[in-house]
Amino acid sequence: MRLEGKTALITGSSSGIGRAIATRFARAGAAVVINGRNEAKIAGVVKEIEALGARAIGIRANVGNFAEARAMVERAEAEFGHLDILVCNAGVFHHTPFLELSEAEWDEVLTVDLKGIFNCARAALGPMARRRWGRLICITAISGLTGYPEMAHIAAAKTGAHGVVKALAAEFAPLGITVNAIAPGLVETPILSNFTEEALANFRRRIPIGRIGRPEEIAEAALYFASEEAAYTTGQILNLSGATLI
Numbered sequence: 001m002r003l004e005g006k007t008a009l010i011t012g013s014s015s016g017i018g019r020a021i022a023t024r025f026a027r028a029g030a031a032v033v034i035n036g037r038n039e040a041k042i043a044g045v046v047k048e049i050e051a052l053g054a055r056a057i058g059i060r061a062n063v064g065n066f067a068e069a070r071a072m073v074e075r076a077e078a079e080f081g082h083l084d085i086l087v088c089n090a091g092v093f094h095h096t097p098f099l100e101l102s103e104a105e106w107d108e109v110l111t112v113d114l115k116g117i118f119n120c121a122r123a124a125l126g127p128m129a130r131r132r133w134g135r136l137i138c139i140t141a142i143s144g145l146t147g148y149p150e151m152a153h154i155a156a157a158k159t160g161a162h163g164v165v166k167a168l169a170a171e172f173a174p175l176g177i178t179v180n181a182i183a184p185g186l187v188e189t190p191i192l193s194n195f196t197e198e199a200l201a202n203f204r205r206r207i208p209i210g211r212i213g214r215p216e217e218i219a220e221a222a223l224y225f226a227s228e229e230a231a232y233t234t235g236q237i238l239n240l241s242g243a244t245l246i
């Protein structure tokens, strides 16, 4: 599957799953926009992608801020002439028992992981609809399908994202835009530093395939959803969890 001539903005691509998706899309021929909040991390990924011979720019923006998200999408459009693929991947993670969950923590997760999708998609889908071609891919989590102890805030955001995906898939299907989600189980990224070794060992034991997923494995699924070949695939939530959830 190739993405030549396409431009993709991947939020939260300065690290982990987003970085793997940006790199995979670049290898498939896309120009990519790298986003995060830390300039140095963004610049590092831009450099890596340029070294592959692909076009990349970095834009520091907080996806939870409506004005910043809009300005980022507008800059991507201005820089490349069109934005064809939006991957809403940026997320924050705190593993917190409900009775210790603060209002600030609840608000942060809902703002970045859920409202961030609204903020970016609200800016990107109009121009995609006018061009009658677009792809929106949301990186959610299996906790949005099952719920999980000590993850009420994450589950709320990810379940909400699944609702957004289904509603937008129906609304934008007539306009040539597909909308899908990838719901990973545990994936080997810096986010795992939030867990103790004991918690990680417990998680591992519950993964029937016998190991934690790799960011590159999520990126392959994202490439399919982004491709021309997936034009008839929309409104889907792909559970990528090594059979943790079946």
Ligand SMILES: NC(=O)c1ccc[n+]([C@@H]2O[C@H](COP(=O)([O-])OP(=O)(O)OC[C@H]3O[C@@H](n4cnc5c(N)ncnc54)[C@H](OP(=O)(O)O)[C@@H]3O)[C@@H](O)[C@H]2O)c1
Residues within 6 Å of the ligand: 011, 012, 013, 014, 015, 016, 017, 018, 035, 036, 037, 038, 039, 041, 061, 062, 063, 064, 089, 090, 091, 092, 093, 112, 113, 139, 140, 141, 142, 183, 184, 185, 186, 187, 188, 189, 190, 191, 192
């Ligand atoms: N890893 C897993 O086990 C796992 C499992 C299921 C789902 N997921 C989901 O996968 C997505 C990516 O997670 P990851 O594991 O790759 O985490 P990660 O390595 O910590 O990367 C998170 C990315 O999001 C960016 N980010 C955070 N808040 C942001 C904001 N307000 N605005 C813009 N960018 C922001 C970070 O940039 P800065 O560092 O510059 O802030 C970073 O680039 C998340 O939505 C997460 O919920 C992960």
